[in-house]
Amino acid sequence: MPELPEVETTRRGIEPAVVGRAVTRVVVRDPRLRWRVPAALTKELPGRVIGAVARRGKYLLLHTATGAVILHLGMSGSLRVVRCSDPPGKYDHVDIALDSGDCLRLRDPRRFGAVLWTRDHARHRLLARLGVEPLGPEFTGDYLFRATRGRRRAIRDFLLDGSVVAGIGNIYANEALFAAGIRPTRRAGRLDRDQCLRLARAIRATLKKAIQAGGTTLRDFRNGRGEPGRFQRALRVYGRGGEACRACGRPIRALRLGQRSAFFCPRCQQ
DNA sequence: CTCCGATCCTGATGGC
DNA sequence: TGCCATCAGGATCGGA
Known part of the structure; x- marks a missing residue:
């Protein structure tokens, strides 16, 4: 269930093996992902050279001269560089074979991920409506202040809205709200300018550390x-319901906000 | 426009 | 051990 830091970690991990390589073959073992894997991918990608691996929100883009592969890892997806000769597992749905003998392999048990092909990524419907990059220069406290005006939903839910800020998921929304001292249930429009400044800073710092x-x-x-991450050791509220707050010792509270769990410290967060 | 719930799918976990 | 309910890192879509 990758959020921005996991997708960026994946991007950095696959980049050296992928950039400058030509695609020799695309194997789709199961096309039934979030959207059906298009035949155009198998048809148009082989022979193309991957010029860059980019990230936009939680999407990965493999750029070629004639178009781009759009990848999303959904809830359970992972992307790895393996040897083409490695036998695929049950959930290894898509392979992009490279002229090095390496293979970019998508594993996704729940099949909420996506692999798409586009000739014009800037106009693609999934990317066109994405909000600003939280680590980019446009994401400031002032932007967050303006974006939240008049919004009555909980700030945790607001942060999950990719059309405002792209790439924040449930873990980092909760962690950043703790770092900013703001309760996840607070209505977005009730944050003042200073709190928006603190929250924007907390989001950037949390994502960078992750x-x-x-x-x-x-x-x-x-x-x-194929290696796991290490940020789970640094989590201060996510998944810690009932455990002691690392700052003040009070028990962390867990609650359901909408369909998803939220966590906060009743003392450190107002 | 804004917000909320349902929805896609499989696996892990915990209660009985 | 088995069965069942619940939950999981996403985000789109449709309707209120």
């Missing part, structure tokens, strides 16, 4: 080389 730690592995996340 990337440095190679992401968070709660269950099945693996980087491009």
Whole structure:
């Protein structure tokens, strides 16, 4: 269930093996992902050279001269570089074989991920409506302040809205809110300018630290080389309901916000 | 426009 | 051990 840091970790992990290589073959063992894997991928990608591996929100892009592969890892997806001769497992649905003998392999048990082909990624419907990059220059406290005006939903849910800020998921929304001292249930529009500034800073700092730690592995996340992340040790509220707050010792509270769990410290977060 | 719930799918976990 | 319910890192879609 990769969020921005896990996707960025994946991007960095696969980049050296992929950039400058030509695709020799695409094998789709099961096309039934979030959207059906298009025949155009198998048809148009072989022979193309991958010029760059980019990330936009939680999407990965493999750029070629004639189009781009759009990848999303959904809830359970992982992307690894393996040898083409390695036998695929039950959930290894898509292989992109390279002229080096390596193979970019998508594993995704729940099949919420996506592999798409586009000739014009800038216009693609999934990418076009994405909000700003939280680690980019446009994401400031002022942006967050303006974006939250008039919004009545809980700030935790607001942060999960990819059309505002792209790439924040449930773990990092909760962690950043703890770091900013704001309760996840607080209505977005009720944050003042200073709190938005603190929250934007907390989001950037949390995501950067998580990337440095190679992401968070709660269950099945693996980087491009199959290794788990290390940020789970640094989590301060996520998944810690009932445990002592690392700052003040009070028990962390868990609650359900919408369909998903939220965690906060009743003392450190107002 | 904004918000919320349902939905896709499989596996892990915990209660009985 | 088995069965069942619940939960999981996403995000799109449809309807209120």
